[in-house]
Amino acid sequence: GDSVTQTEGQVALSEEDFLTIHCNYSASGYPALFWYVQYPGEGPQFLFRASRDKEKGSSRGFEATYDKGTTSFHLRKASVQESDSAVYYCALGYYQGGRALIFGTGTTVSVSP
Amino acid sequence: EAAVTQSPRNKVAVTGGKVTLSCNQTNNHNNMYWYRQDTGHGLRLIHYSYGAGSTEKGDIPDGYKASRPSQENFSLILELATPSQTSVYFCASGDAFWGGNYAEQFFGPGTRLTVL
Numbered sequence: 001g002d003s004v005t006q007t008e009g010q011v012a013l014s015e016e017d018f019l020t021i022h023c024n025y026s027a028s029g030y031p032a033l034f035w036y037v038q039y040p041g042e043g044p045q046f047l048f049r050a051s052r053d054k055e056k057g058s059s060r061g062f063e064a065t066y067d068k069g070t071t072s073f074h075l076r077k078a079s080v081q082e083s084d085s086a087v088y089y090c091a092l093g094y095y096q097g098g099r100a101l102i103f104g105t106g107t108t109v110s111v112s113p
Numbered sequence: 114e115a116a117v118t119q120s121p122r123n124k125v126a127v128t129g130g131k132v133t134l135s136c137n138q139t140n141n142h143n144n145m146y147w148y149r150q151d152t153g154h155g156l157r158l159i160h161y162s163y164g165a166g167s168t169e170k171g172d173i174p175d176g177y178k179a180s181r182p183s184q185e186n187f188s189l190i191l192e193l194a195t196p197s198q199t200s201v202y203f204c205a206s207g208d209a210f211w212g213g214n215y216a217e218q219f220f221g222p223g224t225r226l227t228v229l
Binding site: 009034041042043044045046049089101102103104105106 | 117148153154155156157158203205217218219220221222223
């Protein structure tokens, strides 16, 4: 079945470090790819999406490029801040039978000042 | 701004008891979803709905029922709660497509359920 794999379970960084979270997917069709962010005590919230090969999504300094060849959608940010500490979820989405999203297992990012 | 609310925010239940988690959305979205969140598993889909009167099984429906009495409300029901159902539950709403693109889901704040 379709799935999303996030390689890193936890990432610990210092402020101004570069962040990369790896996301790879497996899907039979041509899905859209999403990143969500979840802050402590809150529900996940949409960060951005990409729907086509080579499309770049971005928001709040985060970006990821849809790569159909490597089935990847890696999240990157050039300079993290303490406020970026959160759980990040990669998700695969396409309309098939009404369900919309399949989430990865999440990556906890901790940024120290 | 999309608004999804959940009640209760915290719940302690006894094994074998009945638990109902409620969700309300004011976005007029057709689709609503129930997920549970567990460490190492991320967010897993329990049930979802296309609209009032419809419910569909997600990936882990065993032990759960759902009810969608109106466009705004979607409930998750645990008829006989078990300790393995201790988790954080999230409700979400969204349409599959919006503006010609795959649409995002809007999540509520979550309900922390503990089954003793």
